[in-house]
Amino acid sequence: MxxxxxxxxxxxxxxxxxxxxxxxxxxxxxxxxxxxxxxxxxxxxxxxxxxxxxxxxxxxxxxxxxSIQSISKVFALTQALGKVGDTLWRRVGREPSGTPFNSIVQLEREQGIPRNPFINAGALVVCDINLAGHEPRVAIGELLRFMRYLADDDGIIIDEAVARAEQATGFRNIALANYMKAFGNIRHAPELTLGVYFHQCAIAMxxxxxxxxxxxxxxxxxxxxxxxxxxxxxxxxxxxxxxxxxxxxxxxxxxxxxxxxxxxxxxxxxxxxxxxxxxxxxxxxxxxxxxxxxxxxxxxxxxxxxxxxxxxxxxx
Amino acid sequence: MxxxxxxxxxxxxxxxxxxxxxxxxxxxxxxxxxxxxxxxxxxxxxxxxxxxxxxxxxxxxxxxxxSIQSISKVFALTQALGKVGDTLWRRVGREPSGTPFNSIVQLEREQGIPRNPFINAGALVVCDINLAGHEPRVAIGELLRFMRYLADDDGIIIDEAVARAEQATGFRNIALANYMKAFGNIRHAPELTLGVYFHQCAIAMxxxxxxxxxxxxxxxxxxxxxxxxxxxxxxxxxxxxxxxxxxxxxxxxxxxxxxxxxxxxxxxxxxxxxxxxxxxxxxxxxxxxxxxxxxxxxxxxxxxxxxxxxxxxxxx
Amino acid sequence: MxxxxxxxxxxxxxxxxxxxxxxxxxxxxxxxxxxxxxxxxxxxxxxxxxxxxxxxxxxxxxxxxxSIQSISKVFALTQALGKVGDTLWRRVGREPSGTPFNSIVQLEREQGIPRNPFINAGALVVCDINLAGHEPRVAIGELLRFMRYLADDDGIIIDEAVARAEQATGFRNIALANYMKAFGNIRHAPELTLGVYFHQCAIAMxxxxxxxxxxxxxxxxxxxxxxxxxxxxxxxxxxxxxxxxxxxxxxxxxxxxxxxxxxxxxxxxxxxxxxxxxxxxxxxxxxxxxxxxxxxxxxxxxxxxxxxxxxxxxxx
Amino acid sequence: MxxxxxxxxxxxxxxxxxxxxxxxxxxxxxxxxxxxxxxxxxxxxxxxxxxxxxxxxxxxxxxxxxSIQSISKVFALTQALGKVGDTLWRRVGREPSGTPFNSIVQLEREQGIPRNPFINAGALVVCDINLAGHEPRVAIGELLRFMRYLADDDGIIIDEAVARAEQATGFRNIALANYMKAFGNIRHAPELTLGVYFHQCAIAMxxxxxxxxxxxxxxxxxxxxxxxxxxxxxxxxxxxxxxxxxxxxxxxxxxxxxxxxxxxxxxxxxxxxxxxxxxxxxxxxxxxxxxxxxxxxxxxxxxxxxxxxxxxxxxx
Structure with missing residues (x-):
């Protein structure tokens, strides 16, 4: 137009x-x-x-x-780039994956470096960066504040029922986090990084x-x-x-x-x-x-x- | 600007x-x-x-x-879409490949359908469409005329030394064409389709x-x-x-x-x-x-x- | 017993x-x-x-x-080991493949070295060794004589109709041979090596x-x-x-x-x-x-x- | 002899x-x-x-x-076949893998069914069968008794320092177990199955x-x-x-x-x-x-x- x-x-x-x-x-x-x-x-x-x-x-x-689910990855990436700048790209690639969103195959071939920040593995590394040694609730609180600011709306919340369900059934994501941990590309205890991830996916907007x-x-x-x-x-x-x-x-x-x-x-x-x-x-x-x-x-x-x-x- | x-x-x-x-x-x-x-x-x-x-x-x-090499794939795709329209997409995908340009792995997983028209396998299918039952030199002549028209310049030619060298050493491309032929996604004799491909890559501009x-x-x-x-x-x-x-x-x-x-x-x-x-x-x-x-x-x-x-x- | x-x-x-x-x-x-x-x-x-x-x-x-087809690979391997001894294993592995007999995926990952001499790719390298600079019919004649000697039976022949049919439809094998040629693991012109292979598969017993x-x-x-x-x-x-x-x-x-x-x-x-x-x-x-x-x-x-x-x- | x-x-x-x-x-x-x-x-x-x-x-x-490590997989397989017989083969294959022992790639291609009981993924499924709803220490105790009986030697023990170290660093195995859980091929909580696995690997003989x-x-x-x-x-x-x-x-x-x-x-x-x-x-x-x-x-x-x-x- x-x-x-x-x-x-x-x-x-x-x-x-x-x-x-x-x-x-x-x-x-x-x-x-x-x-x-x-x-x-x-x-x-x-x-x-x-x-x-x-x-x-x-x-x-x-x-x-x-439930915004993976759309949260855009905002989490923005947040992580604000924290660590372009050093982020040492731990995550920026190429299309050529495989489904939860594929683990590519990680084996490329030694624990996810292809991009929007597949699950890449988003987990982004969460690991945002966690930065804090409690998961600190990192997730920070993201939530950022999104409320952007939307100019304090009504954005986390759907705890969704977060719990993600946690209870997210075996593939648990596998991805542990797999990257084996390559040293998750720095925190995998369950902490996963905690951030599951809550971020459960944001409702x-x-x-x-x-x-x-x-x-x-x-x-x-x-x-x-x-x-x-x-x-x-x-x-x-x-x-x-x-x-x-x-x-x-x-x-x-x-x-x-x-x-x-x-x-x-x-x-x-x-x-x-x-x-x-x-x-x-x-x-x-x-x-x-x-x-x-x-x-x-x-x-x-x-x-x-x-x-x-x-x-x-x-x- | x-x-x-x-x-x-x-x-x-x-x-x-x-x-x-x-x-x-x-x-x-x-x-x-x-x-x-x-x-x-x-x-x-x-x-x-x-x-x-x-x-x-x-x-x-x-x-x-x-030697424009793979840049020719843009013009050959344009030509092929003009011939067969969107039916082209039954034989070629439109997703990034996640693998090198001459990879054959993806073809096995996806049953002879190349991921996109810009990897070598996809470009070979495009050449096969442009060939359309004619002699390779007819298809390649048509492409050359199209490019001369677009550039408004009759000086665009094929570098025959490059074309011959491609043909003499292009074993991976020969493998790709025969592999897709096995899946029925190359319709002509592979050597004819390859003839179009090797000459198209050898266009000099x-x-x-x-x-x-x-x-x-x-x-x-x-x-x-x-x-x-x-x-x-x-x-x-x-x-x-x-x-x-x-x-x-x-x-x-x-x-x-x-x-x-x-x-x-x-x-x-x-x-x-x-x-x-x-x-x-x-x-x-x-x-x-x-x-x-x-x-x-x-x-x-x-x-x-x-x-x-x-x-x-x-x-x- | x-x-x-x-x-x-x-x-x-x-x-x-x-x-x-x-x-x-x-x-x-x-x-x-x-x-x-x-x-x-x-x-x-x-x-x-x-x-x-x-x-x-x-x-x-x-x-x-x-038509003995791939069973011929046992005798061709025996023949090739007689020619070049254990140097054969520089060009062919001896591990199970974990993939179908005509897979090309493994070759890309392992740089043109087939996993073993009984998958098609490995058998093609064996044929290339048996060819040893001669005409295909010399190599195939030698194999036939070896098998007639082992069976003490001169009635073993090649079914030419099968050999021609293999040749006319063997696009995957043509792909495999050219693919390995690109890695330097086929030494003769691929069509010669393939000629030996197609005829060997067509032995009738x-x-x-x-x-x-x-x-x-x-x-x-x-x-x-x-x-x-x-x-x-x-x-x-x-x-x-x-x-x-x-x-x-x-x-x-x-x-x-x-x-x-x-x-x-x-x-x-x-x-x-x-x-x-x-x-x-x-x-x-x-x-x-x-x-x-x-x-x-x-x-x-x-x-x-x-x-x-x-x-x-x-x-x- | x-x-x-x-x-x-x-x-x-x-x-x-x-x-x-x-x-x-x-x-x-x-x-x-x-x-x-x-x-x-x-x-x-x-x-x-x-x-x-x-x-x-x-x-x-x-x-x-x-530390017998993966040799324990032979005895655990024997134990599991004793429990469930040939129904075990619905959850584990019996083909060589064509990939390293801790590869996760094959699991994605084959929907969570490990290729054989001797790669780590397959051994985890075997542990899951041996667990059979009990506490990990029950299953591991049973295996230990079986091995002591076979060796006629009550001196066979578990090296607890090794078991703890496996647990603390076994991120790839944790990934494998969770990945198969996502496909439904681990029936217990992954940490319980992993508990059996890490202790079994730590048997010293x-x-x-x-x-x-x-x-x-x-x-x-x-x-x-x-x-x-x-x-x-x-x-x-x-x-x-x-x-x-x-x-x-x-x-x-x-x-x-x-x-x-x-x-x-x-x-x-x-x-x-x-x-x-x-x-x-x-x-x-x-x-x-x-x-x-x-x-x-x-x-x-x-x-x-x-x-x-x-x-x-x-x-x-």
């Missing part, structure tokens, strides 16, 4: 997309791996666009909190809260135009780059192909997408496709990017 | 970058796998920027033809020719602003997306992180990069880094993207 | 086993990958035991020639011929007790060891577990098994199990080993 | 081999992964042959207890004790000739088969090639080898080769098998 969009047009487009998604027949499968997620009603759909001009455009269940929290990535690292700087401009670009190449696990290439925006999905059905200079977008629909990404969420973003021309690969 | 760039600024920047690269000490290693490439002087550097306004800004050895040939990807599929349509706008966006996620083999994530532009490299030391709506950029320096991408070419693009703000992940 | 067997008992046992197999309902699937093999009648079963005392005990279609040809492995390398030495005793032990650990591809462990004898199978449905000091056994039934080994052939050997106590893991 | 050996000859041979090993220069590297093992003096060597006639022939440090404990595998499952049956004859053959194909991790093929006997090694430097009907042999030398098997232990067994003709692949 560069040059031709208007607040009115965007508001109508958001409503139209939500209406189309409400009607959709094929909605994907709700994640079944932990009970609190498996009980979510798959008919829900929420969308919120935080536009560059400060306006918010929401439709559907945009106020309903959902609405589309409105999530879209607002993502604004710094649209604004080149500023809280808002003319506002305080959250992170350097180069770091904002780089996080966007990582979201585009690695944000959807082994379907990242397809998301870039179809939507053309940096995005990060979670198995709770949420996606955060960034149109640099244009918008931060949060979408939520609990049904997942075969790759574990929100089926209608992806489709909604495809519609939005097509209609607005917001694809980063477009000349407009 | 959106909003603030000028022809003069860009011209000076291109000169400055070429001057910096001329001085660089660490220049990487020239590809050694075929004799005609291994004899290239590593001290060379060329750069050409075809800007959106039609202006061309060149510096260094920008008129020197070099200068930075000037290459930058001009890439303009349709900057202009959303148009030959030039207001000019004829080469491909649909959506297809141009999608090819850019594939270049960004898969264009630098197993260093694509790193290129996106550092440069932030869709790009495609070749082992001849060339890179074609696209800043949508801003520029098509060709850079050439024969020394390669450990991943087989031009060391100084990547550095030059990093400088250019930083100075101009052309990163697709930047809000400007 | 150590100490308690008799010629009469063994003769009856062989008849009983053949009778049981004639009645069997589940017979496996005939190999479908080349037409001449796919047309074989799955109801056939043949068995021949060449006992240590020189007696032969045969039942069923024991005079019917069949009856159970009677095959059991007799295998006697040197029962007799510690002697043609027969008191007869001329074919290979050193240590080499005979070692070939038996390789057959036990690697002779049935990725079901070698299971064959050792069930049958307990060194054995080599072929997709034509034949198996050669060796009971050191007791017998050389050839069995043939064209129906294969999921791992590509003769279903009834394996069952017949299990019965025979159980009844005779010939398992190498038995104290008798 | 079938038919021609004598007690005097065997006694002299054992002394000669021990004398040769005492002189050896290249002795391998002592396992460094846990402190109690890394402090062992690499100059030690012990050998004990329990012959079929009941005689014992020992030399060197044959009375010195060492002398060569004399170990050779005696292995006699049932030489005698087709009998405690001694004419003695009580420990396990069925078929099961003894099958355990021997598994030791031959899988007992030396990714060097099992090489051990079969060189020694020709079923054997199981441990990183403490011990090896138990079985010559069916002839002898149970225990050898110990702490220095390991690149594959983690005792360097001099393997060499000593090679000498012994060559001199006695005990190879299972020999006609004698």
């Amino acid at each position: 560069r040059g031709r969009d208007s607040v009115a047009d965007l508001a109508r487009l958001v409503q139209d997309i939500a209406a189309e998604m409400a009607e959709a027949g094929e909605r994907g499968e709700v994640a079944s791996y932990i009970p609190p997620l498996s009980r979510i009603d798959p008919r829900q759909f929420g969308l919120c666009v935080a536009a560059a001009d400060g306006s918010l455009h929401a439709a559907g269940a945009s106020e309903e909190p959902f 609405s589309c409105r809260q999530l879209a607002r929290a993502g604004r710094y990535l649209m604004h080149g690292g500023l809280y808002e135009p003319g506002g305080p700087r959250v992170i350097p401009a180069q770091r904002a670009r780089r996080i966007n780059a990582l979201m585009l190449t690695c944000g959807h696990y082994d379907a990242s290439g397809d998301f870039a192909f179809r939507v053309g925006l940096p995005g990060k999905s979670g198995v709770g059905g949420g996606i955060l997408a960034i149109a640099p200079g244009q918008a931060a977008i949060a979408v939520w629909s609990p049904g997942l496709d075969a790759n574990g990404n929100s089926l209608l969420g992806t489709l909604a973003l495809e519609r939005l990017a097509e209609a607005t021309g917001w694809s980063v690969f477009s000349p407009d | 959106r909003g603030r760039d000028s022809v003069a600024d860009l011209a000076r920047l291109v000169q400055d970058i070429a001057a910096e690269m001329a001085e660089a000490g660490e220049r990487g290693e020239v590809a050694s796998y075929i004799p005609p490439l291994s004899r290239i002087d590593p001290r060379q550097f060329g750069l050409c920027v075809a800007a959106a306004d039609g202006s061309l800004h060149a510096a260094g050895a920008s008129e020197e033809p070099f 200068s930075c000037r020719q290459l930058a001009r040939a890439g303009r349709y990807l900057m202009h959303g599929g148009l030959y030039e602003p207001g000019g004829p349509r080469v491909i649909p706008a959506q297809r141009a966006r999608r090819i850019n997306a594939l270049m960004l996620t898969c264009g630098h083999y197993d260093a694509s994530g790193d290129f996106a992180f550092r440069v932030g532009l869709p790009g495609k490299s070749g082992v001849g030391g060339g890179i074609l990069a696209i800043a949508p709506g801003q520029a098509a950029i060709a850079v050439w320096s024969p020394g390669l880094d450990a991943n087989g991408n031009s060391l100084l070419g990547t550095l030059a693009l990093e400088r250019l993207a930083e100075a101009t703000g052309w990163s697709v992940f930047s809000p400007d | 150590r100490g308690r067997d008799s010629v009469a008992d063994l003769a009856r046992l062989v008849q009983d086993i053949a009778a049981e197999m004639a009645e069997a309902g589940e017979r496996g699937e005939v190999a479908s990958y080349i037409p001449p093999l796919s047309r074989i009648d799955p109801r056939q079963f043949g068995l021949c035991v060449a006992a240590a005392d020189g007696s032969l005990h045969a039942a069923g279609a024991s005079e019917e020639p069949f 009856s159970c009677r011929q095959l059991a007799r040809a295998g006697r040197y492995l029962m007799h510690g390398g002697l043609y027969e007790p008191g007869g001329p030495r074919v290979i050193p005793a240590q080499r005979a032990r070692r070939i038996n060891a390789l057959m036990l650990t690697c002779g049935h591809y990725d079901a070698s462990g299971d064959f050792a577990f069930r049958v307990g004898l060194p054995g080599k199978s072929g997709v034509g449905g034949g198996i050669l098994a060796i009971a050191p000091g007791q017998a050389a056994i050839a069995v043939w039934s064209p129906g294969l199990d999921a791992n590509g080994n003769s279903l009834l052939g394996t069952l017949a050997l299990e019965r025979l080993a159980e009844a005779t106590g010939w398992s190498v893991f038995s104290p008798d | 079938r038919g021609r050996d004598s007690v005097a000859d065997l006694a002299r041979l054992v002394q000669d081999i021990a004398a040769e090993m005492a002189e050896a220069g290249e002795r391998g590297e002592v396992a460094s992964y846990i402190p109690p093992l890394s402090r062992i003096d690499p100059r030690q060597f012990g050998l004990c042959v329990a012959a079929a006639d009941g005689s014992l022939h020992a030399a060197g440090a044959s009375e010195e207890p060492f 002398s060569c004399r004790q170990l050779a005696r404990a292995g006699r049932y595998l030489m005698h087709g499952g009998l405690y001694e000739p004419g003695g009580p049956r420990v396990i069925p004859a078929q099961r003894a053959r099958r355990i021997n088969a598994l030791m031959l194909t899988c007992g030396h991790y990714d060097a099992s093929g090489d051990f079969a090639f060189r020694v020709g006997l079923p054997g199981k090694s441990g990183v403490g430097g011990g090896i138990l080898a079985i010559a069916p009907g002839q002898a149970a042999i225990a050898v110990w030398s702490p220095g390991l080769d690149a594959n983690g098997n005792s360097l001099l232990g393997t060499l000593a067994l090679e000498r012994l098998a060559e001199a006695t003709g005990w190879s299972v692949f020999s006609p004698d």
Whole structure:
């Protein structure tokens, strides 16, 4: 909508997309791996666009909190880069993995260095950095405060039932943490690092809260135009780059192909997408496709990017 | 340089970058796998920027033809999509590979379907599509005519010495083609498909020719602003997306992180990069880094993207 | 039957086993990958035991020639060790592969060195050694003479229709040979080495011929007790060891577990098994199990080993 | 030594081999992964042959207890087969792995089913079976009683310092157990199963004790000739088969090639080898080769098998 969009047009487009998604027949499968997620009603759909001009455009269940799961990895990475800067990249790569999100194969081949910070193994190393010798609740409290600040909303909380369920069933993640510990790439006791990870995944947010929290990535690292700087401009670009190449696990290439925006999905059905200079977008629909990404969420973003021309690969 | 760039600024920047690269000490290693490439002087550097306004800004050895190698895969993909449209994606994926460019491992796991059209296996399937039952020289002639048209330059030729050397030493590519033939994903006799592939890789172009040939990807599929349509706008966006996620083999994530532009490299030391709506950029320096991408070419693009703000992940 | 067997008992046992197999309902699937093999009648079963005392005990279609396929790898290995001795092991390993017989994955990980001489890649290197700068027909003629000598039977021939079919459809083997050529582990032009391989696989033999040809492995390398030495005793032990650990591809462990004898199978449905000091056994039934080994052939050997106590893991 | 050996000859041979090993220069590297093992003096060597006639022939440090580590997997497997019979094979394969002993890659490809009971993952499943709902100390006590009975020696104990060190550093094993738990192939809480595993690996035995404990595998499952049956004859053959194909991790093929006997090694430097009907042999030398098997232990067994003709692949 560069040059031709208007607040009115965007508001109508958001409503139209939500209406189309409400009607959709094929909605994907709700994640079944932990009970609190498996009980979510798959008919829900929420969308919120935080536009560059400060306006918010929401439709559907945009106020309903959902489990952000892996979307938290974007904010945890931002937090960890703030703590240790580019030394982080000695412990985590920045390449797409070519394997599913919870794969352990790559770690054996590459000696305990995860391919990127958005697969589970990489996110665990990020948690290990954020832990920094403290109690898990200190690290998780710090992350929560950061996200409340970004969203300007103190209502963001951790869903303790989800956190407990993650902990009780997260054997693959326990395996990943211990495996990297064997290579020396987890510095704390694995159960502490895992404690941070399980709680971070259990953060619950609405589309409105999530879209607002993502604004710094649209604004080149500023809280808002003319506002305080959250992170350097180069770091904002780089996080966007990582979201585009690695944000959807082994379907990242397809998301870039179809939507053309940096995005990060979670198995709770949420996606955060960034149109640099244009918008931060949060979408939520609990049904997942075969790759574990929100089926209608992806489709909604495809519609939005097509209609607005917001694809980063477009000349407009 | 959106909003603030000028022809003069860009011209000076291109000169400055070429001057910096001329001085660089660490220049990487020239590809050694075929004799005609291994004899290239590593001290060379060329750069050409075809800007959106039609202006061309060149510096260094920008008129020197070099072997474009894998950069040809972008044009061959464009050609194949023109022939068979999206049915192409039944035979080739669009995900980053997570493995080196000539890996055969992934093919076994995924039953002969290459991960994307820019790894060698994927490019061989694209050649098989372009062959379409004709003689190899017909398919290769067609590709050459297309590239001459795009660059508006009839001087683009195939370096027959390089083509012969590829053929004489290309055992891994012969293995890949026969392996996919075993899965039914090569339709012609493997030696015919390989004939197209080896000749396409041996196309020689200068930075000037290459930058001009890439303009349709900057202009959303148009030959030039207001000019004829080469491909649909959506297809141009999608090819850019594939270049960004898969264009630098197993260093694509790193290129996106550092440069932030869709790009495609070749082992001849060339890179074609696209800043949508801003520029098509060709850079050439024969020394390669450990991943087989031009060391100084990547550095030059990093400088250019930083100075101009052309990163697709930047809000400007 | 150590100490308690008799010629009469063994003769009856062989008849009983053949009778049981004639009645069997589940017979496996005939190999479908080349037409001449796919047309074989799955109801056939043949068995021949060449006992240590020189007696032969045969039942069923024991005079019917069949395509020995990979069983030829045992004789080709014997021939190659005679030419180059233990230097052969610089180019081929001696470990079970953990992957299917035609896998190419392992070659990438281990730089073109096949895991053992009985997977296709390893057998190709063995062919390359046997070729030794000659024409393919010289090497294959030499192997044929060796096998006729061992079996004392000039009726052993190559089935040219099978050889041509292998050549016309053997894309995976062509891939393997070219892939190893890229690593320098095939010394001749790949098509020459492949020519030897395809013809060797197409040797046709009856159970009677095959059991007799295998006697040197029962007799510690002697043609027969008191007869001329074919290979050193240590080499005979070692070939038996390789057959036990690697002779049935990725079901070698299971064959050792069930049958307990060194054995080599072929997709034509034949198996050669060796009971050191007791017998050389050839069995043939064209129906294969999921791992590509003769279903009834394996069952017949299990019965025979159980009844005779010939398992190498038995104290008798 | 079938038919021609004598007690005097065997006694002299054992002394000669021990004398040769005492002189050896290249002795391998002592396992460094846990402190109690890394402090062992690499100059030690012990050998004990329990012959079929009941005689014992020992030399060197044959009375010195060492950490049997993975050799315990043979006895734990015997115990588990006694509990659940062949249903065990639904949870563990019986194929060589083609990967290192602590690899996790294969588990991902094969959905949590370890390739065989002698790699760490497989041994963990065996421990999970032996645990059978009890406290870890019950299962480990039962195993210890079984081994004391087999060796007729109540002096066999668990080295608690080793057990604690395993527990404190066994992150890869913790990863393996949790990873299989995620696939449902560990039934108890992973820490309980791991408790059994770490203690079982920490059993300390002398060569004399170990050779005696292995006699049932030489005698087709009998405690001694004419003695009580420990396990069925078929099961003894099958355990021997598994030791031959899988007992030396990714060097099992090489051990079969060189020694020709079923054997199981441990990183403490011990090896138990079985010559069916002839002898149970225990050898110990702490220095390991690149594959983690005792360097001099393997060499000593090679000498012994060559001199006695005990190879299972020999006609004698």
